[in-house]
Amino acid sequence: xxxxxxxxxxxxxxxxxxxxxxxxxxxxxxxxxxxxxxxxxxxxxxxxxxxxxxxxxxxxxxxxxxxxxxxxxxxxxxxxxxxxxxxxxxxxxxxxxxxxxxxxxxxxxxxxxxxxxxxxxxxxxxxxxxxxxxxxxxxxxxxxxxxxxxxxxxxxxxxxxxxxxxxxxxxxxxxxxxxxxxxxxxxxxxxxxxxxxxxxxxxxxxxxxxxxxxxxxxxxxxxxxxxxxxxxxxxxxxxxxxxxxxxxxxxxxxxxxxxxxxxxxxxxxxxxxxxxxxxxxxxxxxxxxxxxxxxxxxxxxxxxxxxxxxxxxxxxxxxxxxxxxxxxxxxxxxxxxxxxxxxxxxxxxxxxxxxxxxxxxx
Numbered sequence: 001x002x003x004x005x006x007x008x009x010x011x012x013x014x015x016x017x018x019x020x021x022x023x024x025x026x027x028x029x030x031x032x033x034x035x036x037x038x039x040x041x042x043x044x045x046x047x048x049x050x051x052x053x054x055x056x057x058x059x060x061x062x063x064x065x066x067x068x069x070x071x072x073x074x075x076x077x078x079x080x081x082x083x084x085x086x087x088x089x090x091x092x093x094x095x096x097x098x099x100x101x102x103x104x105x106x107x108x109x110x111x112x113x114x115x116x117x118x119x120x121x122x123x124x125x126x127x128x129x130x131x132x133x134x135x136x137x138x139x140x141x142x143x144x145x146x147x148x149x150x151x152x153x154x155x156x157x158x159x160x161x162x163x164x165x166x167x168x169x170x171x172x173x174x175x176x177x178x179x180x181x182x183x184x185x186x187x188x189x190x191x192x193x194x195x196x197x198x199x200x201x202x203x204x205x206x207x208x209x210x211x212x213x214x215x216x217x218x219x220x221x222x223x224x225x226x227x228x229x230x231x232x233x234x235x236x237x238x239x240x241x242x243x244x245x246x247x248x249x250x251x252x253x254x255x256x257x258x259x260x261x262x263x264x265x266x267x268x269x270x271x272x273x274x275x276x277x278x279x280x281x282x283x284x285x286x287x288x289x290x291x292x293x294x295x296x297x298x299x300x301x302x303x304x305x306x307x308x309x310x311x312x313x314x315x316x317x318x319x320x321x322x323x324x325x326x327x328x329x330x331x332x333x334x335x336x337x338x339x340x341x342x343x344x345x346x347x348x349x350x351x352x353x354x355x356x357x358x359x360x361x362x
Contacts, residue, residue: 023262023281030283032291032327040294040330047284048292052245054280055203057210063089065215070094077101078150080126087211094166095159095212096126098150099221109226109361110216111154112209112242112249113146114161116233116256117272120183121165122146125158125235133182142348145230152354154361155222159212161238162204163187163274191273201274206241213248225250226361232256232348233308234274244292251297251360253353256308256346258286258300259317263310287323295333297360298324299353303344314341 032043071082079099113125127144146158160167169186217224228251231239236257243252310316328337340352
């Protein structure tokens with residue numbers, strides 16, 4: 001029998017087994033069980049309202065955006081505009097807006113490009129190769145999908161999520177002395193400050209993206225009927241949540257953030273506080289949230305070696321596709337749910353998802 005890892009205790013009395021059993025007993029209570037279009041629409045109405053409640057969206061208050069344009073820079077054949085808007089009182093969101101040549105000829109579709117962790121915010125999705133520290137990061141994760149999609153003919157918006165880039169909280173400001181802090185995040189601080197008020201980081205991110213859409217649909221260069229959203233990792237989290245609650249999002253690409261939460265978030269519980277939404281798992285797994293996107297377009301990118309897929313790998317992803325597919329099929333939209341499994345680990349691919357987005361937003 002192996003010796004204990006502790007000098008003082010022969011064994012430990014942990015709560016992990018009890019929590020996993022509780023998950024098996026209580027999780028997924030909002031699962032869709034119907035088969036007809038009517039039952040799917042009824043389920044979506046109830047489930048969308050409940051998911052929005054979990055995110056705390058009813059606790060935020062709208063305010064004037066007070067948009068300010070800070071700069072305009074030519075990047076090849078693109079124009080990179082730099083903006084900041086107010087998303088709630090005293091809360092400001094900076095973002096890049098990439099304008100392709102197609103916008104000179106008339107209205108073009110908009111694609112939001114939220115970033116994930118370890119990204120330095122919009123610097124990654126906005127392809128800031130001119131910042132030396134960003135080059136290996138962008139190369140490793142193929143992270144500049146905001147630029148890739150703009151070159152495919154979309155206007156793209158690359159915001160800083162709360163806690164990232166220019167929006168890091170005080171404890172993460174000191175990158176002059178501690179260089180790695182420039183790509184750190186403040187999700188823990190935001191969660192500690194927000195949870196006692198009924199707020200969570202996912203809700204903050206979702207609210208901000210909804211307000212960004214409110215602002216951008218007024219831009220005369222943008223076709224407000226053709227809006228998409230794509231994201232890698234934590235950007236996939238943001239994309240999934242936004243598309244689930246905001247039906248203005250006509251097509252969504254979730255890269256590297258679609259798997260069964262028990263394996264990937266409960267058992268492998270080293271993930272960031274931004275995954276914490278109290279009570280969420282009692283009602284929803286990721287497949288249930290993905291089902292709220294139906295009958296709109298939903299594309300899932302999965303690296304076959306992505307460690308975040310969980311211990312069972314691609315099977316843990318397939319389990320959630322199966323859940324989402326029930327609602328897509330009930331609504332006669334089975335072809336609107338797509339997946340691309342690519343060779344590789346945790347990174348953005350885009351090989352099939354970008355052409356797919358072009359097809360969805362024609």
